[in-house]
Amino acid sequence: MGRELFTTAKSSQSAQDAVAALITTGDGRYLMQLRDMLPHIWFPGHWGCFGGAVDPGESPEDALRRELAEELSLRDFTPTLFTQFDYDLQPIDFRKFIGCILRSS
Secondary structure (H helix, E strand, C coil), X not given: CCCHHHXXXXXXXXXXXXXXXXXXXXXXXXXXXXXXXXXXXXXXXXXXXXXEECCCCCCHHHHHHHHHHHHHCCCCCCCEEEEEEEEECHHHCXXXXXXXXXXXX
């Protein structure tokens, strides 16, 4: 896959608060998502963590539960905070965003 997908792809998505899960298997490996090769999504064809956007009024933990139920039919787990990133994009006319990574073993 060429580098052009990062520079020429047009996405209808906008930056917003998001969550991702670090999911480990019983033998210590990680469960990852291979993103579809669609030009209108972010990072098409790349490996990443399962997760997604935090809806207005939703906690990061609830957002992760919803996303993992939608993507993996995974339920009945208690995520714990691993790390949080704060992105301040105000200098380029956006707002501040959070990115939470939660553990879900």
